[in-house]
Amino acid sequence: MGERRASGTRPAVRTTTVAVDVAILAPMGTELAVLVQAGGRAGAAGSAELPWDGIRPSDTLDDAADRIARAALGFAPAWLGQCGTWSDTRRHPGGARTSVGYLAVCPGSATGAPVGENGAWVPMSAQPSLMPRQRAVLDAAAMLVQSRIDQSPLAFRFLPAAFTLSELQAIYELLLDRKLHKASFRRALHAARLVAPLDEWRSEGRGRPAQLFQYAPARRRSVRRAVRFDLIAPTPGR
Amino acid sequence: MGERRASGTRPAVRTTTVAVDVAILAPMGTELAVLVQAGGRAGAAGSAELPWDGIRPSDTLDDAADRIARAALGFAPAWLGQCGTWSDTRRHPGGARTSVGYLAVCPGSATGAPVGENGAWVPMSAQPSLMPRQRAVLDAAAMLVQSRIDQSPLAFRFLPAAFTLSELQAIYELLLDRKLHKASFRRALHAARLVAPLDEWRSEGRGRPAQLFQYAPARRRSVRRAVRFDLIAPTPGR
DNA sequence: CGAATTAGTCACAATGTGCGACAAAAGTCA
């Protein structure tokens, strides 16, 4: 003991095979959907896979994730963020020992259009059968959405730039999986000064036309609030 | 266009060199400190480094991080969590192209004892001069602490199992960098039913002895709360 | 035109938070 380094040996880097795996999520109807592609062995059971690739010499991980998401979607995702990294022997479509997982978010309009030749949007509830490694990435991506909803404007990335407040509320209800009260939702939203009205209205079939808004956070007083003990979940996370 | 994969090529894994870098944080006096070790070239300016190592064939990343933290500290950290992964050309002590960053947390008692032959606790405000890659890891670790304070019992990991409420409040004040009101702090803490009193008191010099508590989250009603728009920061993170 | 439907707001009750005041239990020191 008293050894400076792990187990008395000097630290040394090792070589590994690495892939970037991207879970691309978008709202579809009343729930989230994930974009999967047919695997290498088409027709085989459990052959769906998340879009993935290796990293190129000049790539950062963010570069690679953006490239993979663009290639799968045909356009850039509205948001990208890392959701974890794993290195183990679980199966991966490319046989990578190490996977860097990313979450990509895009508006619901994407789930209405076809995605390439072998892409498909699968509802999260349908539990697409992925290889174990990619299953871990998808689970972590879903967790990341949950943990970031209240801390970042992630919910807005599931919508186009201009949206109605009812659409925004529907996204929050989808992500949080519970009904919200319209008046409370709007009161809190406006108090936070996160959206600005556009001089534009949209009529969606019957009913009064809804005003369009855009995400436009205003400089707001950084009030010192209480410690939020009520948000603490028993497990300290991953 | 219409291509199924990135740039029309089939996806393929690549090889990279990888290190696990661990930012070990603990309270020291009134601020956080990070554990650094003297680098390979002792005495050289900017030679401090975070504990790091490669991954072993049977290691998961969590295994490696735990091993590295134990070796540096002499005991297991109270908490470990991934804070990000980077793959770029920034300098790293081991020359790794890819780094998996971890945050390790341990109680303040650690910062009073010596740490191995060439370890030292450096206050975060002192900005230890690390190589660029490890600087990124440390910054991400600090961000992770901030983002998890309200979502997980992370603050409790900076304390021993038994603690006084004043100690807990001091940790929160240190992490949030602001004074908290004692009565409000305790009211919210007890309302969340996160701690249980021990039948033990501790006298710290003068003043009334403080009762000791332990972290013991009780099953509490999962009240449906409002969407917390006020916590949303303008940037969607990382 | 009236019913149905969706958007948007209001008022009030219930709950939560900031904050000062104060009581309780110990040590310090004349």
Add this chain to the structure above:
DNA sequence: TGACTTTTGTCGCACATTGTGACTAATTCG
């Protein structure tokens, strides 16, 4: 011993935030 200091721990009130149902507004449908 007894006043003074220091720290723990609680109470109560003013004020802010949130939950909820009721209400008005603007549009389509038949």
